[in-house]
Amino acid sequence: MILDKLRQTGFHPTAVEIYNEVLKHIPNISLGTVYRNLDIMSKTGIIRKIETCGDQKRYDAVTKDHLHIICTCCGRIQDLEEDLDINMNKLANIETEFKITGVRFEIMGFCPECDAERDTF
Amino acid sequence: MILDKLRQTGFHPTAVEIYNEVLKHIPNISLGTVYRNLDIMSKTGIIRKIETCGDQKRYDAVTKDHLHIICTCCGRIQDLEEDLDINMNKLANIETEFKITGVRFEIMGFCPECDAERDTF
DNA sequence: ACGTTAATAGTAATCATTACTATAATGTCT
DNA sequence: AGACATTATAGTAATGATTACTATTAACGT
Numbered sequence: 513m514i515l516d517k518l519r520q521t522g523f524h525p526t527a528v529e530i531y532n533e534v535l536k537h538i539p540n541i542s543l544g545t546v547y548r549n550l551d552i553m554s555k556t557g558i559i560r561k562i563e564t565c566g567d568q569k570r571y572d573a574v575t576k577d578h579l580h581i582i583c584t585c586c587g588r589i590q591d592l593e594e595d596l597d598i599n600m601n602k603l604a605n606i607e608t609e610f611k612i613t614g615v616r617f618e619i620m621g622f623c624p625e626c627d628a629e630r631d632t633f
Numbered sequence: 634m635i636l637d638k639l640r641q642t643g644f645h646p647t648a649v650e651i652y653n654e655v656l657k658h659i660p661n662i663s664l665g666t667v668y669r670n671l672d673i674m675s676k677t678g679i680i681r682k683i684e685t686c687g688d689q690k691r692y693d694a695v696t697k698d699h700l701h702i703i704c705t706c707c708g709r710i711q712d713l714e715e716d717l718d719i720n721m722n723k724l725a726n727i728e729t730e731f732k733i734t735g736v737r738f739e740i741m742g743f744c745p746e747c748d749a750e751r752d753t754f
Numbered sequence: 755a756c757g758t759t760a761a762t763a764g765t766a767a768t769c770a771t772t773a774c775t776a777t778a779a780t781g782t783c784t
Numbered sequence: 785a786g787a788c789a790t791t792a793t794a795g796t797a798a799t800g801a802t803t804a805c806t807a808t809t810a811a812c813g814t
Contacts, residue, residue, distance in 0.1 A: 527802080542763045547802065563687065567771085568801065581731050594727050606715050610702050610742035617738045621731035648771080663794045668771065670792095688802085689770065 513537060514549050515558065515573070524562055524570040524580075524589040562589065564618060581619045585626035592619065634658060635670050636679065636694070645683060645691040645701075645710040683710065702740045706747035713740065 517533045518525065525533075531546045550571055554561040560572040564580070566587040579592035606612065638654045639646065646654075652667040671692055675682040681693040683701070687708040700713035727733065 540763070542765095544764080544803080545762060548761090551803095566684065581727075581729055581733075583731065584734065590729075590731075592727065592729065606702075606713065606740070608702055608711075608713065608742075609745045610704065610711075610740075611748045612702075612740055612742040613705065614741045615739070616741060618736070619727070619731075619733055620735045620737060621729075621733040624730045627732045661794070663796095665772080665795080666793060672772095 514546055515553065518550075518559060518571055519573040522591070524572045526568040526570050528568070530571065564589075564616065577614075579617060579619065581621060583623035583626055584620050585622055585629075588623050590623075635667055636674065639671075639680060639692055640694040643712075645693045647689040647691050649689070651692065698735075700738060700740065702742060704744035704747055705741050706743055706750075709744050711744075 513534050514530060517530055521533075527547050527550055528543070530550070531541070531543050534541055534546065550559070550561070553559045554571070557575060560575050562570040562572055562580070564570075564582070568587065570587075570589055572589075574591070579594060580589050581592050582589050634655050635651060638651055642654075648668050648671055649664070651671070652662070652664050655662055655667065671680070671682070674680045675692070678696060681696050683691040683693055689708070691708075691710055693710075695712070700715060702711050702713050703709070
């Protein structure tokens with residue numbers, strides 16, 4: 513049920529948001545259960561934990577690499593179809609002692625709602 | 634003093650790490666003071682708050698855009714000199730209703746210490 | 755039905771950060 | 785210098801997301 517709810521939403525909800533959705537179907541589920549199962553699934557690789565912004569972690573049912581656009585105001589995350597032509601070949605030649613495992617590329621901005629709110633000032 | 638300490642370190646410390654450094658010179662400084670001043674300075678633009686990874690926020694004395702390499706294990710952040718030839722012109726043409734304010738591009742990996750530790754298993 | 759194992763609800767603990775409050779430092783004007 | 789307003793501070797309390805804990809319940813093979 514947790515996985516279903518995560519897959520149904522186009523955006524990337526927080527654990528509490530998922531909890532509230534599941535609560536409608538399983539009225540006595542515990543928030544801890546949601547956290548635990550999200551954690552298990554992200555460790556198994558079924559879903560992805562987005563460690564990327566703000567105070568709350570968000571979860572993503574799409575595990576393949578893709579671009580996110582993030583509202584710096586409310587934290588909302590959406591997917592982007594665009595490809596920004598990143599020259600990934602250079603990654604292998606970077607001078608560093610780190611063992612590189614991946615990249616993270618996100619676009620920051622104001623979502624329509626937050627942007628409208630800013631205009632009221 | 635907070636700003637000095639932040640500028641002296643090559644890596645990007647957390648508020649508590651800065652607090653512990655400053656504590657050596659100002660023994661009765663409060664953690665709240667460190668947080669408040671870091672917040673003021675990042676809002677003024679003197680420093681940068683890195684909202685990017687893990688549970689703790691980190692701070693950066695270099696405000697111009699540059700690449701970070703982040704250890705997914707211990708959270709350590711280092712600067713990278715490389716330029717990855719991102720085609721920024723495409724940013725202006727992205728199809729989205731968001732008002733874009735910037736990008737975030739980071740490289741993830743294991744720092745030498747964490748990587749060595751992994752080998753012991 | 756019995757015992758073993760794993761998952762859960764509900765609650766308590768943790769940890770980073772923020773808010774609050776009484777006090778101390780600083781500046782200004784006369 | 786002295787009276788007053790303004791600001792920053794230390795120290796503590798509160799908040800909020802996440803994790804840990806525990807007693808209970810469900811599932812499953814024999």
